[in-house]
Amino acid sequence: MQTVNIFNIQHFSVHDGPGVRTVVFFKGCNLHCRWCHNPESIHKEKEILLYPDRCIGCGACVKQCPAGAHSFTEGGHRIDRNKCIHCFRCCEECYADALVCVGEETDTETVMDEIRRNKGYFDHSGGGVTFSGGECMLQTEPLLELLKSCRKEGIHTAVDTAGNVPWSSLEEVLPWTDLFLYDIKAFDPKVHKACTGVTNERILENFRRLAESGAAVTVRIPYVPELNGTQLEGIASFLSGYPQIRAELLPYHSMGNSKYHALEETFFAGTAPDKKAVEQLKKKYHFY
Structure with a gap:
């Protein structure tokens, strides 16, 4: 039984993988996305x-x-x-x-107890559990234990990651993960660094290796017009080499701003993109 650092467990989510899902949010992230809607997830400390x-x-x-x-x-x-x-x-x-x-340090069995509560909903809807964050891949050992427990109990798993970790970490969880929700936030390394604080060479290389391994992957692209609006064409061109991969466009929203206020931190105040414009971009680049 491992110790895991989380900040929330959300039940009955329908936006983080197929079906009705329980989402376990791990605390701590090695990106600092300017638009992050969970700023309380960035630092690993309470x-x-x-x-x-x-x-x-x-x-x-x-x-x-x-x-x-x-x-x-x-x-x-x-x-x-x-x-x-x-x-x-x-x-x-x-x-x-x-x-x-x-922020809370708990053990993997306590987290599994929360997950098991909704197994009936998972079975009925084709849902399961999504491990998110923050960056859940920064706590590989407890994540792996949870993935193995879910596999043993017949619970579908998704790992929501930005991919900014060593390939060996992804390789370790790969056999036990049913679906990867993989963020690609920009294609140009300089734009990626301006948006997140890091470049994206490792992220794109890890994506290539995941896709070529035969893993089930859904790409999720946050769309913040003022910051990465120029990046959609490059991302679409990159993903055209992986026709089996579904890509979802996630328009920016400001629902995290109240948390920045509560942390007394400054934040990026963007504008939510027009819904019609978003739909046009989805059609143009074959995003969902």
Whole structure:
């Protein structure tokens, strides 16, 4: 039984692989995508989300904090994150849920118990479990244990990855994974680095090796017009060499912005693309 670092388990998802799915979100990522809608997934350490609109101003957090990190001013409730020692006593005390601890170290058997709860829905809908993040491939050992347990119990598995890991890690989970949901965020290495903080040579090479191995792969392309809007033609041309691979276009949305506010971090404020324009791009490049 392995220890695994997660930040959420979402039940009854219909957007992360076939059928009704349970999605296990691993904490920690080695990309920093400017449009990330799960910013709480990037750092592997536990974090505090502060939702000022929920705060009732009771001051319990101030009394509980041994580091004096909480304060109330005319601007509202603030956390001095340089002072915070991450004891999370404030989150335990906040019954208004204005302060939320995100991140949990648990064991693989506890995660499997959550997955098993919905096996009836999986069987009826052709669904299963999707391991996502963050980047689930950064915790290969617990991921592999979960994949093997699911295979033993007849539960369909999907691994949602950006592919920025050694090939040996993907090779290890390959025999136990039913479907890879593989992100390709840009084709030009310079654009990819500008968008995510890293270049994409390893990502594209890992994709080639996965595709040539015969693995079931669905490519997912986040579409953020201001950042990678010029990249769709290059991605489509690259994928034309793999006609067996389905590619999905995922238009940018701003639903993660509230989490950036709660982390008190700056964020990219993009514009959601026009739905008709997205449909035209799907037809033009044979995306779904």
